[in-house]
Amino acid sequence: MTRAAALEGFETFVDRTAEATRREFSVARALRGTGLGPGGVLVDRLRRNTDALERRVVDPELAAYRERAVEQFRVVLAYVESDEPIEAFEADLLEHDSAVDALAPTVGPDERRAVVEDVLARLQRLGDGVAPVVERPESAFWPAVRAAFDREEALALVETVVPFTGPLRRHREALAFEVRIDPADVLGGPLTGTLPTVSLDYTDEALRAMHRAEQRVVHEARADVTERFG
Structure with a gap:
């Protein structure tokens, strides 16, 4: 039994998803929801400097997503190797969960619990799906997959391992992906000190980009x- 193969495969899919999300994400679309008005000075400056905004805001957010996803998967692997139910790992799983991290401060306990249960159900399916890979002695992902599954089972594994936006899309109204933008950090220049720091809500664009990337x-x-099974 080894975690190495499952972790290798998961990290590959997470890296692909993060890169695809970056390509799909549109700063211009995200700025439409700022509430600062289409003619706002800051919005106009940011639209002319989307590369800077991506480097200072989008890239760090995606890096944080990748780190959370991988750390959460390590907890999923601990669940796979144990005899405990997924609920026994709830606190550690939620500590690294993007949906829970993005819950709006106005969300009540019942709605939060609904999100948590949806997240735990997805993670249990993920753990149960990769369990045959974890049980294999191979340390590389695809050799372990070929040994553990036939072609149809491997295709089903893909549908279990890769998709992650279900809870996010089902609970859209409970989420608030936000980031504080200091114009001096993003734009630079001697006049940016006169521009206000703003909060950018990019929830809709994040969900759109992540779902497209996931697909x-x-x-x-x-x-x-x-390719590997023929």
């Missing part, structure tokens, strides 16, 4: 299965 990575992963 692309699922398609690529299915192609990987076809």
Whole structure:
């Protein structure tokens, strides 16, 4: 039994998803929801400097997403290797969960619990799906997958491992992906000190970009299965 193969495969899919999300994410779309008005000085400056905004805001957010996803998967692997129910790992799993991290401060306990249960159900499916890979002695992902599954089972594994936006999209109204933007940090220049720091809510654009990225990575992963299984 080894975690190495499952972790290798998961990190590959997470890296692909993060890169695809970055390509899909549109700063211009995100800025539409700022509430600062289409003619606002800051919005106009940010629209002319989308590369800077991506470097200072989008890239760090995606890096944080990747770190959370991988750390959460390590907890999922601990669940796989144990005889405990997924609920026994709830606190550690939620500590690294993007949906829970993005819950709006106005969300009540019942709504929060609904999100948590949705998240735990997805993570249990993920853990149960990769369990045969974890049980294999191979340390590389695809050799372990080939040994553990046939082609149809491997395709089903892709549909279990890659998708992650379900809870996010089902609970859209409970989420608030936000970031504080200091114009001096993003834009630079001697006059940016006169511009206000603003909060950018990019929830809709984040969900759109992540869902599109997820679909692309699922398609690529299915192609990987076809290539390896024939």
